[in-house]
Amino acid sequence: MAQPPSQARVVIIGGGVIGCSVAYHLTKLGWKDVVLLERKQLTSGTTWHAAGLIAQLRATANMTKLAKYSQELYGSLEEETGVATGFKRVGSITVALTEERREEINRQAAMARAFGVAVEEISPSEVKDRYAHLNIEGVTGGVYLEKDGQGDPANIALALAKGARQQGAQVLERTRVTGIRREGRRVTGVDWEQGRETGFTAADMVVNCGGMWGHEVGRMAGVNVPLHACEHFYIVTEAIAGLSQMPVLRVPDECAYYKEDAGKMLLGAFEPDAKPWAMNGISPDFEFDQLPEDFDHFEPILEAAVERMPMLAEAGIHTFFNGPESFTPDDAYHLGLAPELDNFWVAAGFNSIGIQSAGGAGMALAQWMEAGDKPFDLGDVDITRMQPFQGNKTYLFERSKETLGLLYADHYPYRQKATARGVRRTPFHQHLLNEGAVMGELAGWERANWFAAPGQTPEYEYSWKRQNFFDNVASEVEAIRGNVGMYDMSSFGKIRVEGRDATAFMNHIGGGQYDVPVGKIVYAQFLNVRGGIEADVTVTRLAETAYLVVTPAATRLADQTWMMRHVGDFNVVITDVTAGEGVLAVMGPNARKLLQAVSPADFSNETNPFGTAQEIELGMGLARVHRVTYVGELGWEVYVSADMAAHAFEALHAAGQEMDLKFCGMHMMDCARIEKGFRHFGHDITCEDHVLEAGLGFAVKTDKPDFIGRDAVLRKKDAGLEKRLLQFRLTDPEPLLYHNEPVIRDGEIVGYLSSGAYGHSLGGAMGLGYVPCAGEAAADVLASEYHIDVAGTRVKAEASLKPMYDPKSERVKA
Template identity: 45%
Template sequence: MTTVPDQAQVVVIGGGIIGCSTAYHLARDHKADVLLLERGRLTNGSTWHAAGLVGQLRTSASITRLLKYSVELYSTLEAETGLATGWKQNGGLRLACNRDRWTEILRQATTARSFGLEMQLLTPAEAQDLWPPMDIGDLVGAAFLPTDGQASPSDIAQSLAKGARMHGARIVEGVAVTGFETAGGRITAVLTDHGRIACQKVVNCGGMWAKAVGRLAGVSVPLQPVQHQYVLTEPIAGVTPTLPTLRDPDRLIYFKEEVGGLSMGGYEPNPITWAENGIPDGFEFQLLAEDWDHFEPHMCQAIERVPALQHAGVKQMINGPESFTPDGNFILGEAPELKGFFVGCGFNAFGIASAGGAGWALAGWVMDGAPPMDLWVVDIRRFSGLHRDDSWVRARTVEAYGRHYTIAWPHEEYASARPRLVSPLYGRLKERRAVFGSKLGWERPNWFAPEGTEPGDVPSQGRANWFDAVGDEHRACREAVALFDQSSFAKFEMRGPGAAERLEWICANRLPREPGRLAYTQMLNPRGGIECDLTVARLAEDRFYIVTGTGFRTHDGAWIREQLEGADAAFEDVTEGWATLTLMGPLARDLMAAVSPADLSNAAAPFGSVREVAIAGQAVRALRVSYVGELGWELHMPVDAAGPVFDALMDAGERFGIRPAGYRAIESLRLEKGYRAWGADITPTDSPFEAGLGWAVKLKSGIGFLGREAAAAVAAAPLKKLLAGLSVADPAAVLVGRETILRDGVPVGYLTSGGWGYTVGRNIGYGYIRNPDGVDPAWLRDGRYSLVVAGDEHPADLHLEPLYDPGNARLKA
C-alpha cells in the first residue's frame, strides 16, 4: 500500500530527470523537507527514451553555466550514489557545410571564449580524424567542444533520485495530483488520489503533463508535446566507444555512439505534434507508432554523411513525445499567478544536458525566492496572457522545433501565428511599407521599405538588406523628426491613498514630487539587482502611470503587484487601452506647435514633464522623455484616438521632413546614446552602480526603498565589474552581442549588446568589464582594448560616456 505523508515543506511533482534533479538539490544544498510525487514510475515520461546528448554552449552565459554545471555533476554523481549514470565525456563535434554556417560557428567560438568554454575550430580533415566514419566532401569546417559528452538519461535520473533520498528527500511513486488548495494567492496544499498534503511550496516538474498540472492551479504553462524520432543501428565498423557526439545542423541530424552502433535523429522543418487534446490516461513507458515516411529525409541525409549506414541494420526506431515551447527555451521560476508555485519544464530536447544545472538553479529559486543568476531567457514571466491560447502556442512551437538546427540569423523573426496583436495603426503602417517584427504577440514595425525594394527581411550574417533603410530612419530622427509606433509598450496605472508611499518604497529613484512630472527609475530586488527598468508619471497626488517594455509586461506587473501586499492602492494593466506614438527629433517641437495649441516650450514642458495636450481634437498624454537621445515626446492616447493623431502628425510633418521609423532605428539610436536595455545590459543580477546608473538611486535622500541596504553595500565597495561602451571603426565587423572583450590581450568580459551607430559611423557595443581586484574609470582608461568578432580581433575604443551628445544638450533643448 502506498503511504503518502500529509505534509511537506516542498512538494516536487514529476519523477523525470528534472524533478529528480530538483529534489536532489533541494535536499542536498538546502536541507529542505522535500516530497517528490510521481503519478507512475520514475522516468516514465520523456526521460527514459531521450537520446542523451549533452552539449553545453548556448547564446546565454547563464544557460551555458547551467549546462557546464550539469557536466560537472554527472562526472561525480556515480561516485556519490553508487549508481551508474552512463556519463561519457567524449566531446562534441558540430559541422558546417556552407559559409553562413561557418560564420555562425565562428561566432559560437567567440561566444564560447566569452563564457569560458573550450571550443576548437577544425579543418574537415581534422574533424574526420575525430570521426572517421563520416564523409567530409561538403564540409567547410567544424567545431569541437572536448568537455561535451553523452549519458544514459534514465540512469542519471535514478542516480539523482537515490542521491535525493540519501540527503533526506522522500519519493513516492503511483500518486496522481488531482488539485491544489490556495489561500491569499498562495499555495497551501496539494490534493492527490491518496489524500491531501499541506505544503509551503510546489515545484511543477511534470514534463509533458506540466501544462495540465499547471491548469489545476490556474497557472499557464505554454508547451506542446512533439513527436521526435531517432534510430539505433547494429554495430558499424569504425564506430568506437570514444567517438564524439556529432551534430550536422545543415543536414538537420545528430549522431552518438551506442554499443558500437549509432543513434541518429534529427529536427525536421515539419514536425508532428502529439496529444493536442491532452495526454491519454495511462501513458507510461510508451512510444508512438513508427513513421518511416516522415523520417526518410533524415535517413537520406544521414547516409550521405555516414555512407556505412546504407548497409547497417537498424535495431529499433524510437518515436517518443517531448515537450517544446514557443521560443525554444525551457521554463523555470515562480508562476506570476500563484505565490509558492514553481515550474521547471519544457526542455526542448536538451533536458538531459540541462537537468543538473536547471535543478540546481530551480532549487535555489524555490528556497531563496529569487534565481541564483540572470535566468530571464527561461523565466516563466517572459510569457503573457497570449500564451494561454493552445492553438497559438502550438503553431509557434512547431516553428520553434523546426528551427532547432537552422542557422540562427541575427535579428531573425518568427513567422508563424501572425498577426495576432496589432496596434490601431497597423493598416496605416502597412500602407507605408512597414516590415513588422513580433514581440509578445504584438506586431511592431522594425523598418520601412523604400519604394522599389522588397518589404521583408533577407537573412544575412553581414549587413542585412534593411541596413541602409534603417540608416535613413536614424538620420531623420537625428536631423529632422521621426514618428515611432510604440503602442505595444506595457502600461499600468496605480491609484489610491497608499499608492505614492508604496511606489516610493518600490522605486530606487525619487518618485515625481508633484503631478505633471515623471521619473526614470529602476526597481531593485533585495540583493540590489535591477528587477525593473521603467518610467513613472505622476498624474495626480494619488494616481500614477507606469510604462515599461513590451516583453516585460508579465514580469514587471507581477513584481509590482507582489510589493503591493497590504497597501491601500489599486494596480491595473491598461496596455490595450492606450496607444503610443513617439515623436522624436530636433524639429519635434515645431511639429507639435503645428498640430496642438498647447505651450510646449522648454519652460512649460521641460524634460521629465507629463501634460495633457490636444492633437486633432483628441486628448493626448504627452510624456517628455526619450530613449533615442533627441528632443521629443511619447504621446499616449486612447486607442480610438491613434488614427486621427497619427494622420495629423504625418500630414503636418511633411514640411518638416517627417519619416515613420521602426525598432531597428531605435536600437541604433539608443546605442549611440548609451541607453541600457533590460534583459541584456541590465538584469536582476546587475547593480545600478555597476551599470553606470547610480545617479538614479536615491541613497543620499535618506528615504528607505527596497534593496537599499544591498545597493549601499555595492556603492561603498570597490566594483568588480563596470558597464562600458566600446566602438570598432572597421565597418566589416558586425556586432550582435557576446563578442569577447580583450584588455591588453586578456579576456575581461563580453558584449551584452551591439550594433551600428549611423551618426558616429562606428560599430557600438556595451559590456561589463571585469577585474577581481576592482574596476574604476582610471583602471579602465589605462587599458588597450579589442573585440573578438566571429574569430577576428578588431581594435576597439573605450567609451565611458555616450558617443552621442554626452551633455544631453539635444535631449533637453
C-alpha cells in the same frame, strides 16, 4: 506501497529528470519533508527515451554555467549513489555546410571562450581527422568542444532520485496528482490518487515538473505554463563492425545529430516542419509509450544522413523511434515562481535539452526556493516572460510546428518566428503596413522593425553580414538625428498604480524619488536587496494618487508581478492598462515643429521641459505627451486612447508630409539608443547587475529611507565598484556586433558584450559590456587597449564611460 504524508514542505509533481533534480538539490540544501509524486514510474514520460547529449555551451553565460554544472554533477553522481549514469566526456563536433553557418559557429566559438568553455575551431580536414566516417563534401568548417559528453538519461534521473532519497526525500511512484488547492495567491496542497486510495497532502510549496503534462498541471492551479508536445524521431542502427567511441556530431544544416552508443549509431532529427502531438490531451495511461512510426516524415533526414555518413547505407535499422517531447513558444525552458501565485514553482518544457539542463536548472531553482530571490539572472528561462495568451492551445499547436526545427535552424540575428503570428496588434498596425512596415514579433506584439523603400520587398533576407534592411535603418537613424521620425511604442507595458499610498509604495519599490509634482516623469529602477536591477522603468505622476509605470514590452508581466509581490500593507491598486492607449514616439530636431502643427499646446522648454508630461489637444482629439527619449534626441511620446489612436496617427502623418516625416522601426531605436549608451534591460542590466556598476547611480536617491536595495547601494558606494559598463565602438566600420562577443583588454579576455548594434551616426558597430575594475580609477580602465573578438578576429575598439553620442544631452534638452 507507501502513501504521501498529510503534510510536506514541498510537493514536486513529476518524476522525470528535472523533478528528480529539484528533489535532489533541495535535500542537498538541508530541506526535509520533500515529497516527489510520479503518476506512473520515474522517467516514464520523456526522460527515458532522450538521446542523452550533454553539451556545455548555451546561448548566454548563465545558461552555459548551468550546463557546465550539469556535466560536473553527472560525473560525480555515480560515485555518490552507486547508480551508473553512463556519463562519458566524448567531445562534440558541430559542422557547417554553408559560409553563413560557419560564421554562426565561429561566433559561438568566440562566445564559448568568453564564457570559459574550451573550444576549438577546426577546418574540414581536421573534422575528418576527428570523425573519419564523415563525408566532408560541402563542409565549410567546424567547432570542437572536448568536454561535451553523453549519458544514460534514465539512469541519470534514477541516480538523482536515489540521491534525494538518501537525503530524506520521499519519492512515490504510481501516485497521480488529481487537483491542486489554493487560497488567494497561495496553493495549500495537492489531491492525489494512488490505486484506489485518495488523499490530500498539505504543502508550503508545490513544484510543477510535469514535463509534457506541465501545461495541464499548471491549469490545475490556475497557472499558465505554455508548452506543447511534438513527435521527435530518431533511429538506432544494428551493430556496426569496428565502430568505436566517437564524439557527438551535429550537422544542423541537415537537421541531424549523431551519437555512437555501444557500437551502434543513433541518428536524430530536428526537422523544420515538426508534428505537434496530443492536441486533445495525453492519455492517462501513457507510460514508456512510443508513437506510431512515420517513415515518410523522417525519410528526407535519413537520405541526407546516408550521404553524409556512408556507412549508414550498409547498416540495418534496429530501432525506428518516435516519442513525444515538449516545446515552448521560444525554445527556452520554464523555470521559477509562477506569476499567478506566490508559492507555486515551475520547471518544465525543456525542448529536447532536458538531460543537459536538468542538473543546473534543479540547482538554480532549489537556490531560488531557499533564498526567495533568483541566485543570478535567469531571465532567459523565467516563467514570467510568458504572456497569458501564450497558453492558448491553438497558438501552442501552431508555434510548436516551428520551434522544434528552430533548434537546428540558422540562428540569424533578428530572425523572426514565422508561425502563430498576428495575435497582438497595436492601433496603428494597418497604418504602418500601408507605409511599408516589416513586422517583427515580441511577446506576441506585432511591431514595425523597419520600413521597406518603395519597390523593395517588405520582408527579411537573413544573414550574419549586412542584412537587406541595413541601409533602411541607416536612413531612419539619419531622419531622427537630422529631421523628424515617428515610430510606434504601443507595445511597451503600461501599469497604473493608484491609491492613497501610491507615492509611499512607489518610493518603497523604486530607487527614484516619486514625491514629485503631477506631470513629472522619473526614470528609475526597481532594485533587489543586492542592488541588482529587477526592472528599468519610467514613472509619470498622473495625479496626486496615480502613477503610470512604463516598462519594456517583454517584461510587463514580470514587472507587474514584482510590484504586486511587494504591495504588503500599502493601499494601492495595480492595473495593466497597456492595451488602452496607443503610443507614437515623435523624435528629432523638428519634433517640436511637427507637434505644434497638430496641437495648440505649448511645447516649449518653459512649459514642457524634458522629463515632464502634459495633456494636449491633438487634431480633433485628446492626447498626453511625455517628453522623454530612448534615442537621444528632442522628442515626445504621444499617448492616445485606443479609440482616438488612428485619428492621431492620421493627423501627425498629414502634418508631417511637408516636413519629410519618416516612419521608423524598432531596429532604428536599438541603433540610436546604443549610440547614446542607453541600457537595454535583459541584456545590459539584469537582476545580478548592480545599479552603480551599470552606471545608473544618478537615478538612485539614497537620501530617501527604506527603499528596496538602499543598503546594497550604500555598501557598494563604500566598497567601490568591481566592474564598470563601458561603451565600445569598432574602429573598422565593416564588422557587425550583436551580443556576447568577447571583450579583450590589453590582450586578455575580460568579459563580453551584453548588447550590440550598428552606430550609423558614428560609423561603426557598437556594444556595451562590463569590464572588471576592482581598485581601479575610471581613467585607468579607459587607458587600456581594447579589442572585440568577432567570429575569431580581434577588432580594435574605442571605449568610453560617457555616451559617445551627445555626451552632455544637449540635443535632448533643446
